Amino acid sequence: MSKDYVIGIDLGGTKIYTAVVDLEGNIISEKTVATNVVEGEEAVLGRIMGTVDTVLKDVNIEDVKAIGIGSPGPLDVKNGIIINSANFPSFKNFSIVKPIKEKYNLPTFLDNDANVATLGEFMFGAGKGTENMVFVTASTGIGGGAVLNGRLYRGNTANALEIGHMTVMVNGPRCGCGNAGCAEALGSGTAIMKRAREAVNSNANTSLKNYSEVTSKEVFEEAAKGDRISKEIINTSLSYLGIAVANIVNIFDPEKVVVGGGVTNGGKIVFDKIQEEVDNRCLKAISENCVIEKAVLGGKAGVLGAAALAIMEIK
Ligand SMILES: [Zn+2]
Numbered sequence: 006m007s008k009d010y011v012i013g014i015d016l017g018g019t020k021i022y023t024a025v026v027d028l029e030g031n032i033i034s035e036k037t038v039a040t041n042v043v044e045g046e047e048a049v050l051g052r053i054m055g056t057v058d059t060v061l062k063d064v065n066i067e068d069v070k071a072i073g074i075g076s077p078g079p080l081d082v083k084n085g086i087i088i089n090s091a092n093f094p095s096f097k098n099f100s101i102v103k104p105i106k107e108k109y110n111l112p113t114f115l116d117n118d119a120n121v122a123t124l125g126e127f128m129f130g131a132g133k134g135t136e137n138m139v140f141v142t143a144s145t146g147i148g149g150g151a152v153l154n155g156r157l158y159r160g161n162t163a164n165a166l167e168i169g170h171m172t173v174m175v176n177g178p179r180c181g182c183g184n185a186g187c188a189e190a191l192g193s194g195t196a197i198m199k200r201a202r203e204a205v206n207s208n209a210n211t212s213l214k215n216y217s218e219v220t221s222k223e224v225f226e227e228a229a230k231g232d233r234i235s236k237e238i239i240n241t242s243l244s245y246l247g248i249a250v251a252n253i254v255n256i257f258d259p260e261k262v263v264v265g266g267g268v269t270n271g272g273k274i275v276f277d278k279i280q281e282e283v284d285n286r287c288l289k290a291i292s293e294n295c296v297i298e299k300a301v302l303g304g305k306a307g308v309l310g311a312a313a314l315a316i317m318e319i320k
Pocket residue numbers: 169170171180181182183184187189
């Protein structure tokens with residue numbers, strides 16, 4: 006009996022991860038290569054096609070129904086174009102969908118990495134079985150996506166759910182986007198690291214001074230060991246992340262908020278703090294029916310999400 010498959014392509018700044026995936030989210034065949042962005046659009050396109058050719062060797066191409074691509078934005082999703090991206094300095098209006106669609110003669114779709122990760126968790130991960138789910142990723146930045154009534158919500162310009170740029174503090178620190186007091190400037194891994202470095206360079210008494218370089222990982226570790234300054238930094242930063250999540254919960258009334266990204270490696274304390282802010286700030290009717298859960302796809306979120314995008318688009 007033949008089986009239906011799709012191909013997911015996770016195009017990142019450092020690597021291209023491509024896989025043949027079945028409709029249940031099982032990876033049948035996979036290939037990872039370096040992106041080598043400096044080589045330019047044509048070379049990267051050639052490398053992407055190389056990975057597709059490789060993974061196709063393990064299946065019948067007649068069984069493959071569509072291709073999904075996840076990429077950092079900004080994108081022109083409708084026309085399948087990577088407009089430009091901090092991750093791809095050598096790309097300018099890179100038309101990525103058309104050549105792939107033509108070569109393999111398959112419906113091919115593009116969406117940004119946050120949206121595909123959202124779809125991945127929704128279809129195959131922690132959000133499976135829900136109708137309304139918000140995905141939040143907190144690492145160097147804060148981003149996210151939403152599935153509403155079973156469909157990905159893109160918004161007017163396909164930039165919806167820029168959770169990181171929600172203002173959570175009046176006259177707060179300047180954010181990379183130009184605004185002041187964004188959630189990303191206060192509750193991301195980068196924000197934790199910044200506060201920690203300020204503490205190291207101050208006359209505060211903290212065990213963070215024992216490290217030659219401090220990232221959010223060391224701050225979580227020292228907080229767990231009882232360092233007062235580290236605890237304060239974690240508490241403050243997670244509280245802003247929690248405020249952002251609480252605002253999202255009040256707006257969308259989701260069944261589930263799935264949280265992923267490097268900051269969640271901090272463990273239980275991350276989820277406890279988010280839950281605390283949600284409990285304190287949301288309408289009871291909403292928060293009592295909303296579950297905050299850890300993302301489960303990890304490093305496969307991009308490739309499985311791209312596969313989920315392909316499945317969603319052809320359904
Ligand atoms: Zn911002």
